[in-house]
Amino acid sequence: MPTLPPEPFFSGPGLDRADLLRSQPERIAALAGDPAARELQWQSGFPLLDTQGRLSWGKVDDSALFLGLDQGAPRFTSLMPQSPADARAAFPLLALLHPNDAAIFAAALSLTNWHRRHRFCANCGHPSIIVRGGWSRRCDSCGAEHFPRVDPVVIMLAEHDGRLLLGRQPQYPPNRYSALAGFVEAGETIEAAVARELEEEAGIAVADVTYVASQPWPFPSSLMIGCTARALDEKLTIDTTELDDARWFTRDEVAAALAGVSDAAFLPPPPYAIARALLEHWLAA
Numbered sequence: 001m002p003t004l005p006p007e008p009f010f011s012g013p014g015l016d017r018a019d020l021l022r023s024q025p026e027r028i029a030a031l032a033g034d035p036a037a038r039e040l041q042w043q044s045g046f047p048l049l050d051t052q053g054r055l056s057w058g059k060v061d062d063s064a065l066f067l068g069l070d071q072g073a074p075r076f077t078s079l080m081p082q083s084p085a086d087a088r089a090a091f092p093l094l095a096l097l098h099p100n101d102a103a104i105f106a107a108a109l110s111l112t113n114w115h116r117r118h119r120f121c122a123n124c125g126h127p128s129i130i131v132r133g134g135w136s137r138r139c140d141s142c143g144a145e146h147f148p149r150v151d152p153v154v155i156m157l158a159e160h161d162g163r164l165l166l167g168r169q170p171q172y173p174p175n176r177y178s179a180l181a182g183f184v185e186a187g188e189t190i191e192a193a194v195a196r197e198l199e200e201e202a203g204i205a206v207a208d209v210t211y212v213a214s215q216p217w218p219f220p221s222s223l224m225i226g227c228t229a230r231a232l233d234e235k236l237t238i239d240t241t242e243l244d245d246a247r248w249f250t251r252d253e254v255a256a257a258l259a260g261v262s263d264a265a266f267l268p269p270p271p272y273a274i275a276r277a278l279l280e281h282w283l284a285a
């Protein structure tokens with residue numbers, strides 16, 4: 001039986017984005033006055049969570065951005081009042097965040113990150129204005145319209161002879177190993193980006209790049225594209241400017257790490273990381 005694709009954190013269920021309403025400012029204004037409308041609450045640059053890990057919602061006040069509909073009930077957010085700290089400041093929140101609210105968390109944070117970082121027209125430098133319920137910015141000087149950007153990142157497991165290649169970045173906690181990753185460059189396919197990153201960071205050539213699953217990663221606006229690849233050789237040449245280390249791990253070592261065995265060969269990525277979902281998927285296959 002084929003293994004089901006993983007459902008990484010941040011991948012659902014989310015809101016009905018109600019795209020058709022975005023081009024009708026009078027309807028969005030009416031929705032903001034709906035008694036069922038709610039506005040996302042923020043704290044220290046991130047959506048505020050309650051003690052159950054659910055998003056906190058208040059009455060609609062200064063809501064520039066229409067997030068969508070939750071079973072027909074309008075959901076809004078203001079522009080984030082505060083710049084978020086380093087993405088790592090969010091990790092304790094992600095450990096608490098309820099999976100059913102994760103997609104809304106990602107959409108709201110990514111969208112507000114974009115507005116905060118893109119206040120001026122990229123074409124002519126004139127200040128741009130928010131339109132389409134917050135899902136676009138328009139420049140009244142040159143007429144250009146700009147949409148919330150999403151930056152594709154490939155993240156991949158390379159396999160050779162039943163073993164997996166994992167690496168560690170300098171900022172990881174001690175003994176953590178995870179999937180290698182890197183931004184897709186302009187004019188590059190996903191497959192080419194996977195092959196290039198593995199060649200650059202670990203010095204290996206690969207074939208058979210296969211897409212597995214994706215995950216929004218709102219720090220500030222990435223889309224993680226999870227893949228597997230078959231390494232043609234196991235000899236590693238590690239780029240030490242990017243990685244502290246990279247190693248091959250056996251299936252038993254990966255299983256022990258995911259099971260949380262105390263003397264496991266490595267500490268796996270946390271449950272909210274797509275790398276964790278890729279490892280679980282590989283182990284189940």
Ligand SMILES: [Zn+2]
Nearest residue numbers: 121124139142
């Ligand atoms: Zn312009």
